[in-house]
Amino acid sequence: MASARDTLNGYQKGRCFYCYRSIGTTIGSTAMADVDHLFPFTLMAKGLTGDLDQIWNLVLACIDCNRGVGGKFDATPATIYVERLTRWNDYLIESNLPIKETLILQTGPSSQKRQGFLQGKFDLALANQPGRWQTEPVEDPTF
Secondary structure, three states: OHHHHHHHHHHHOOEOOOOOOEOEOOOOOOOEOEEEEOOOHHHHHOOOOOOOOOHHHEEEEOHHHHHOOOOOOOOEEOHHHHHHHHHHHHHHHHOOOOOHHHHHHHHOOOHHHHHHHHHHHHHHHHHHOOOEEOOOOOOOOOO
C-alpha cells in the first residue's frame, strides 16, 4: 500500500482524513498513517457495495481515528466524510494525476455521477450497518 499512501498523502498533506492530526507516511514513522477503507471492508465480506478495495474508497487515517478506542473500525462513516471523499476524488481527477482515468472508470465521468455513486454506497452501508461514526477535528482543516 506504499504507492496508495503516497498518492493519498498528496491530497491530504500529511493529515488524517478524519481529524486532520499530523500523520507519517514513511515506513518507521512514529505516527504512521493507516490506509483506511472509508466504507468498511466488512461490507464487501457481506456481499455489499462491490469492490471496496479501490483507490476511490481509500484514505489515510491516524491510528486513533481508524482503530483507537473511539475509532471507526467497521462503522459507517458520517455524511461529512462521504462529502469530503467526493471532493477528494474530484480533486484527483481535476488535477490530471495518473490516477484520473482509474477514478473515472471506478466512480463515473462527471462530478454528479461520482456523487451519486458514493451516495449509493452510503445508502447501502447505512441500510446494512446502521449508525454512523464521526470524530471531532483535532486540528484545522487543510483540505
